[in-house]
Amino acid sequence: xxxxxxxxxxxxxxxxxxxxxxxxxxxxxxxxxxxxxxxxxxxxxxxxxxxxxxxxxxxxxxxxxxxxxxxxxxxxxxxxxxxxxxxxxxxxxxxxxxxxxxxxxxxxxxxx
Amino acid sequence: xxxxxxxxxxxxxxxxxxxxxxxxxxxxxxxxxxxxxxxxxxxxxxxxxxxxxxxxxxxxxxxxxxxxxxxxxxxxxxxxxxxxxxxxxxxxxxxxxxxxxxxxxxxxxxxxx
Numbered sequence: 001x002x003x004x005x006x007x008x009x010x011x012x013x014x015x016x017x018x019x020x021x022x023x024x025x026x027x028x029x030x031x032x033x034x035x036x037x038x039x040x041x042x043x044x045x046x047x048x049x050x051x052x053x054x055x056x057x058x059x060x061x062x063x064x065x066x067x068x069x070x071x072x073x074x075x076x077x078x079x080x081x082x083x084x085x086x087x088x089x090x091x092x093x094x095x096x097x098x099x100x101x102x103x104x105x106x107x108x109x110x111x112x
Numbered sequence: 113x114x115x116x117x118x119x120x121x122x123x124x125x126x127x128x129x130x131x132x133x134x135x136x137x138x139x140x141x142x143x144x145x146x147x148x149x150x151x152x153x154x155x156x157x158x159x160x161x162x163x164x165x166x167x168x169x170x171x172x173x174x175x176x177x178x179x180x181x182x183x184x185x186x187x188x189x190x191x192x193x194x195x196x197x198x199x200x201x202x203x204x205x206x207x208x209x210x211x212x213x214x215x216x217x218x219x220x221x222x223x224x225x
Contacts, residue, residue: 004155035215040121042202042215043156090155100146101213103155 002027004104006091011109015083021076021107023091029102030095032074036060037088037106046089049074078109085111114139114205118216126224127195133188133219135177135203145186146204147177150218156202162186173197198223 004025013019025032031050035043045058047066055066065077074091088108092101115138125131137143144163148156160171167179177188186203200220206213 040217042116042217045212092155100158100161101148101156103157105153105155 002029002102004091004093004102006089006104006107008107009105011107013078013081013109013111015081015111017081017111019078019081019109021078021089021091021109023074023076023104025072025074025091025093025102025104027093027095027102028071029093030071031093032068033092033094033101034058034064034066034074034076035090035092037090039086043090046076081109081111083111085109114143114207114212114214116203116205116214116216118201118203118219120219121217122220122222124222124224125193128192131188131190131193131197131221133201133203133221135186135188135216136184137186137203137205138184139205139207141207142181144206145177145179146206146213147171147175147186147188148202148204148215150200150202152199159188159201193221193223195223195225197221 007022033048034046044060046060048056049068052071067075088106090106091104117136146161147159150156160169162169162179170176200218202218203216
């Protein structure tokens with residue numbers, strides 16, 4: 001079986017700071033996703049990528065950049081962290097865009 | 113566009129009792145439907161999915177769900193819950209036309225001993 005590894009597990013930033021979250025998968029899946037999960041809420045799609053060097057905006061892309069330089073990795077950048085922001089960022093991958101998603105354990109972001 | 117409604121934010125049941133978690137979706141065509149479970153400090157894991165065919169689908173750990181097109185529902189059921197089933201459960205829908213997956217807000221299940 002494969003695994004999705006997200007680093008770091010916890011990220012504490014300062015207001016206005018640029019922060020980068022990383023995701024690696026060894027499933028050899030084509031499609032990768034970044035979701036944001038706020039407490040008590042569902043998942044909102046930030047960016048997804050259907051292949052290396054492809055980027056597609058989701059519903060929540062403003063304030064974020066993404067990069068897919070290799071098939072196995074997908075990084076997300078918070079371009080300017082917002083004060084008191086707290087959320088969990090989940091990375092996922094799938095074989096096809098509407099197939100089963102496999103998730104990482106998440107990166108928990110806190111902004112002071 | 114698709115959307116998913118999980119009307120119950122939190123459900124509490126006693127161990128050994130039966131369970132139903134509700135999910136209604138909005139989509140004009142025939143959707144792909146999913147239930148995922150999230151244990152504390154973990155990502156989501158697939159419980160079961162419906163693509164076509166038999167509207168009752170079986171999943172892991174004794175969970176099942178029934179697709180009722182006339183009611184736009186995909187409720188999750190389990191005959192007898194265990195304390196280890198305590199988690200957050202998400203219903204999700206995807207469409208063939210735009211290849212996007214939409215999640216509900218989740219239902220937190222608390223199983224009392």
